[in-house]
Amino acid sequence: DADVTQTPRNRITKTGKRIMLECSQTKGHDRMYWYRQDPGLGLRLIYYSFDVKDINKGEISDGYSVSRQAQAKFSLSLESAIPNQTALYFCATSDQPSGQETQYFGPGTRLLVL
Amino acid sequence: GDSVTQMEGPVTLSEEAFLTINCTYTATGYPSLFWYVQYPGEGLQLLLKATKADDKGSNKGFEATYRKETTSFHLEKGSVQVSDSAVYFCALTNFGNEKLTFGTGTRLTIIP
Numbered sequence: 001d002a003d004v005t006q007t008p009r010n011r012i013t014k015t016g017k018r019i020m021l022e023c024s025q026t027k028g029h030d031r032m033y034w035y036r037q038d039p040g041l042g043l044r045l046i047y048y049s050f051d052v053k054d055i056n057k058g059e060i061s062d063g064y065s066v067s068r069q070a071q072a073k074f075s076l077s078l079e080s081a082i083p084n085q086t087a088l089y090f091c092a093t094s095d096q097p098s099g100q101e102t103q104y105f106g107p108g109t110r111l112l113v114l
Numbered sequence: 115g116d117s118v119t120q121m122e123g124p125v126t127l128s129e130e131a132f133l134t135i136n137c138t139y140t141a142t143g144y145p146s147l148f149w150y151v152q153y154p155g156e157g158l159q160l161l162l163k164a165t166k167a168d169d170k171g172s173n174k175g176f177e178a179t180y181r182k183e184t185t186s187f188h189l190e191k192g193s194v195q196v197s198d199s200a201v202y203f204c205a206l207t208n209f210g211n212e213k214l215t216f217g218t219g220t221r222l223t224i225i226p
Contacts, residue, residue: 004157033213042203042216043158058213090157101146101207101214105157 003027004106006091012112013081021076021109023091030095032074033103034058034066037088046089049074081113116141120204120217127194127224135189135220137178137204145206147171147180147187148214152201161189161202196224 004025013019023032030051035043035058045058047066055066063085067075078085088110092103121136139145146165150158162171167182176191187204204217
């Protein structure tokens, strides 16, 4: 079984709809991250969490919110989806201190906002 | 802030050719450097890393050396295979900056 899973894998939604992307991990890591990938832009960090009580904004957090329900679960919400949030979204985990990060990625969720 | 610049693609090579994908970085202090690979339809996975100057990371025939004097971490492989076709991302982390900073990715296609 995969260590980092994401649901759904693909989603089509309409402008203005609320949508939640879920991430679960069995690696026992404290640190979890949400990224979006756009062609030609690489990956950009949306939010990250170092434990259940610690949530931090990344470089592109506007329009997104997150919830860390447990050590193993980290959800990303789009409160009111807009077309420029169409992207590939990745969840990642890590257990190493800053400066030596090896992150483990889920398979991604492809989101299309019409 | 920290940044990573990597060779733009796409790159197309014949099987058994020599591969170089250039990566340079801008960062204060002593960052750790990484190459991640994304195979079609999958998430990113760590290919190799180096945490201090002059370290060489290696894995699956790929190598990269952390060159602080040229702020570079170029990825090389002596003989590529069709199975190496993927998108390659150079990235760094830096103490006190709690995230990975990625380059834009280089798509590599190997033709038989």
